[in-house]
Amino acid sequence: MTQERKIRVLVAKPGLDGHDRGAKVVARAMKDAGMEVIYTGIRQTPEQIAKTAIQEDVDAVGLSCLSGAHNHLFPKVVELLRTQGAEDILVFGGGIIPHEDIPALKKKGVREVFQPGTETGDIIKVIADEVKTLRSTQGGS
Amino acid sequence: MSEKLKKLAGARGEWENKTVAKTTERFPERKPVFETSSGIPVLRLYTPLDLEKLDYLEDMGFPGQYPYTRGVQPTMYRGRFWTMRQYAGFATAEETNKRYKFLLDRGQTGLSVAFDLPTQIGYDSDHPLSAGEVGKVGVAIDSLADMETLFDGIPLDKVSTSMTINATAAMLLAMYIAVAEKQGVGSEALRGTIQNDILKEYAARGTYIYPPKESMRIITDIFAYCKDQLPKWNTISISGYHIREAGSTAVQEVAFTLADGIAYVQAAMDAGLDVDAFASRLSFFFNAHSNFLEEVAKFRAARRLWARIMKNRFKAKKANSLRMRFHTQTAGSTLTAQQPENNIMRVTLQALSAVFGGTQSLHTNSWDEAYALPSEKSVTIALRTQQVIANETGVADSIDPLAGSYLVERLTNDIEEGANRYIDKIDELGGAVQAIEAGFIQREIADSAYNFQMAVEKEEKIIVGVNRYRQEEPPLEDVLKISSEVEAFQVEKLRKIKERRDNDKTAKALSGLKSVAEGSGNLVPVILDAVKAYATLGEISGVLREVFGEYRES
Secondary structure, X not given: OOOOOOOEEEEEOEOXXXXXXHHHHHXXXXXXXXXXXXXXXXXXXXXXXXXXXXXXXXXXXXXXXXXXXXXXXXHHHHHHHHHOOOOXXXXXXXXXXXXXXXXXXXXXXXXXXXXXXXXXXXXXXXXXXXXXXXXXXXXXX | OOHHHHHHHHHHXXXXXXXXXXXXXXXXXXXXXXXXXXXXEOOOOOOHHHHOOOOHHHHHOOOOOOOOOOOOOOOHHHOOOOEEOOEEOOOOHHHHHHHHHHHHHOOOOOEEEEEOHHHHHOOOOOOHHHOOOOOOOOEOOOOHHHHHHHOOOOOOOOOEEEEEOOOOHHHHHHHHHHHHHHOOOOHHHOEEXXXXXXXXXXXXXXXXXXXXXXXXXXXXXXXXXXXXXXXXEEOEEEEOHHHHHOOOOHHHHHHHHHHXXXXXXXXXXXXXXXXXXXXXXXXXXXXXXXXXXXXXXXXXXXXXXXXXXXXXXXXXXXXXXXXXXXEEEEOHHHOOOOOOOHHHHHHHHHHHHHHHOOOOEEEOOOOOOOOOEOOHHHHHHHHHHHHHXXXXXXXXXXXXXXXXXXXXXXXXXXXHHHHHHHHHHHHHHOOHHHHHHOOHHHHHHHHHHHHHHHHHHOOOOOOEOOOEOOOOOOOOOOOEOOOOHHHHHHHHHHHHHHHHOOHHHHHHHHHHHHHHHHOOOOHHHHHHHHHHOOOOHHHHHHHHHHHHOOOOOO
């Protein structure tokens, strides 16, 4: 019996925003919850993030943006993953994201957007559930 | 211990053992341990026993006198209130200029410029990395033309202006000088502040460009230039604000800020400047967080500790070199997206702690900032909060009114001691630059941030509306949004500037900048030449990127 692969997540800071308190806290909480986590550091382009996500063979990417550039940056990452054949990497977002922006982000392929005040436990649960669902539909791990 | 204190100690022990014990047996206290954000134990009761070692003249003194614990001015707010200075900037220079006039019209007494991220990181609005960021967290400034618009109709000899700008501080200061010149205002009359604090950018805020050594050179050049040309200008605002926002405790905020301050003073002295020639223009910037009494004590402790450092470590002689003047902003990270109106009360209490702490200027956050930039209505409430504290409560009528509280004095001591321990540790590592390069300061901050979040999730710390007293509520509507047209507008304006300017003159100024950067001359005059030739911020920063290289987070 093969052991199920640990969930691998890339936590990334797209754009020029340097506010990485949330990203670091979430990354550490995921690690403590048994996930394998890679944190990119700040000021990553969507291209760099997509490349790292594919190279690191992650299940999910968590994007954090507090500068208001999310509408530009988040869909770009989704699109780059798609065009490189990595549409099975799930993309999540968080930060200062106004409520009314969320439907459009989801429509463009962001699986879930976590707003300020969300507990790390809730974020971890959503990501874990989505990854497990995806794995089960793909059959095997 | 004096006879009186001995007697008191006995009586206190008896009170604990008999009266308190009887009560706690039947009614246990809310928590087994009470402590501040910094993990300083909060005792059940403070008495003169806690101040046994406090020497009034040595440790507190008088306002306007060493060690400045009680305030930096002799009369403090009895002379005039703190400067009410709301940090503002968004979209274009045109729109931000309107907001400034709006705020001045409502009784604000100083300006504070928020720049967008491309401006802070030295990219023009048409740079690929600027896509999506133009005008978002502040105003977009590409060239002198934008700065002229930003201050249009605002007389620069009448207002003081604070600019939150670090890696590109020299460029924005040069633009400010050039705008003033066009208004007929000489640089010697200019009052204001540039943040210019690169060390906390590496440690907590992220808008660095160049490596530390080159960044420290630019900062020292600014100190040297301003001491002659802009004698009323605050050449740096050494900032704990962002360190705290990134998750530090109050003690860490004081320690890391002052450690950065030590590094700047040392760098300027190493470059040959006399400490008393520049130290009076250093200013500071702190966060006003939620633990009210700890915050009051923090401001007092920071002031005392800095005075001691300047006197004992750097042998500064002039009184003004020892005075820590600071700006304060209420804590953005404490604003909640849940039940956001409650943020008005949070901001009020935080602002009050800053006033009790003796701040020189204050920004109060707007209640809607957990979602977006503030609306005109919310920023007015924030400003009015300061005006109510100043005019209605009476707290500004006597100097340092919480002094003498057993708790406040004890906490002031505890915070100073805690910060000193960190500064010793940073000295062992070789100073703030080395401590940052080794990741020490970043790790300390990240640990505190994580511990705080876990305490919230375990409900050891209660945030009203977030992990207790929750209620269903509709999402907030009508938040201020920056249209994507701003970027197109700004790119077009930039194109026109490049077309209109004398491109030979610009190129010449840029090559002049390059040769000074490669040598060791002062960079500020050549940056000023380039700015006046309408070289763009991206072009000027680009020349320095080429010569200095770029810092990469390790």
